[in-house]
Amino acid sequence: MNTTLITGASSGIGEAFAHRLAARGHNLLLVARTEEKLIALCNELGRSANIRAQFVAMDIAEKGAPRQLFEEAIKRDLQIDFLVNNAGFGSMGDFAKLDLDRELGMIDLNVRALVELTYRFLQPMRERKSGAIVNVASTAGFQGVPFMATYAATKAFVLSFSEALWEENRPHGIKVMALCPGVTQTGFFEASQMDRPPARLVQTPEEVVDTALRAIKRGKSSVICGWANFLAVEAERVVPRNFILRAMGSVLRKHNRKREMGDGG
Numbered sequence: 001m002n003t004t005l006i007t008g009a010s011s012g013i014g015e016a017f018a019h020r021l022a023a024r025g026h027n028l029l030l031v032a033r034t035e036e037k038l039i040a041l042c043n044e045l046g047r048s049a050n051i052r053a054q055f056v057a058m059d060i061a062e063k064g065a066p067r068q069l070f071e072e073a074i075k076r077d078l079q080i081d082f083l084v085n086n087a088g089f090g091s092m093g094d095f096a097k098l099d100l101d102r103e104l105g106m107i108d109l110n111v112r113a114l115v116e117l118t119y120r121f122l123q124p125m126r127e128r129k130s131g132a133i134v135n136v137a138s139t140a141g142f143q144g145v146p147f148m149a150t151y152a153a154t155k156a157f158v159l160s161f162s163e164a165l166w167e168e169n170r171p172h173g174i175k176v177m178a179l180c181p182g183v184t185q186t187g188f189f190e191a192s193q194m195d196r197p198p199a200r201l202v203q204t205p206e207e208v209v210d211t212a213l214r215a216i217k218r219g220k221s222s223v224i225c226g227w228a229n230f231l232a233v234e235a236e237r238v239v240p241r242n243f244i245l246r247a248m249g250s251v252l253r254k255h256n257r258k259r260e261m262g263d264g265g
């Protein structure tokens with residue numbers, strides 16, 4: 001059965017992908033850790049759209065989990081022709097003072113699991129000469145972000161990795177795209193113990209997903225969500241990198257000091 005696999009589907013951008021794709025008739029395999037949310041979402045989608053929605057509740061950052069998920073899809077006789085690598089989280093603070101295990105866990109989820117899932121599900125797509133993969137990066141991936149150092153670096157990896165795979169897989173009939181949202185109204189900041197950064201534009205997860213679906217249809221290698229985010233990223237390209245780092249650092253250092261003193265605002 002042709003199916004779309006979405007990681008991090010229990011909330012935010014992943015859940016919006018599930019709703020939008022169900023409405024377009026995609027059968028879904030939804031993945032996240034929280035089983036109750038996945039059950040409720042599958043029931044809702046099964047009722048509202050004429051599709052089959054299934055789930056696997058698992059922590060995909062655990063070693064061996066991506067392979068297990070791949071094997072589970074085969075066991076269920078699902079042909080994954082669209083993969084959305086969306087699950088991810090972040091952290092905020094002075095890197096030297098952050099919890100090392102959490103930082104490494106972030107790399108395991110945002111990078112390691114994404115690479116392994118891409119690798120495994122790409123193989124059958126290559127055999128069929130068709131398929132699509134959307135990897136959720138971020139506007140944070142276009143430059144270093146002081147006080148979000150590891151998170152921004154994971155998203156730089158996702159952006160670079162996806163762009164390279166876009167070109168490698170074009171002759172094989174497979175679309176690969178990095179989706180780069182800016183600040184989006186989801187549970188991300190709470191889950192990541194981050195404060196919402198100051199932003200001129202805050203988008204809804206539905207707006208982000210609509211941008212993604214338009215861009216993947218057009219065969220883009222990456223897409224930045226929202227005009228204000230696009231202009232900010234483009235403007236950064238013509239400004240010396242150290243200038244951007246210092247400017248962000250001066251805002252986020254003050255913010256971080258307040259956080260450390262227990263006053264998040």
Ligand SMILES: NC(=O)c1ccc[n+]([C@@H]2O[C@H](COP(=O)([O-])OP(=O)(O)OC[C@H]3O[C@@H](n4cnc5c(N)ncnc54)[C@H](OP(=O)(O)O)[C@@H]3O)[C@@H](O)[C@H]2O)c1
Nearest residue numbers: 008010011012013032033034060088138183184186187188
């Ligand atoms: N929100 C923003 O402003 C923003 C901006 C740019 C990029 N992004 C990126 O967008 C993606 C989605 O984030 P979101 O904003 O939608 O945040 P969210 O609402 O916190 O959603 C994160 C999703 O990932 C799942 N997840 C977390 N850890 C997991 C794990 N170890 N294994 C499996 N699933 C896991 C969560 O479900 P469970 O907790 O049930 O596992 C949830 O479904 C992330 O990659 C994030 O970096 C977000």
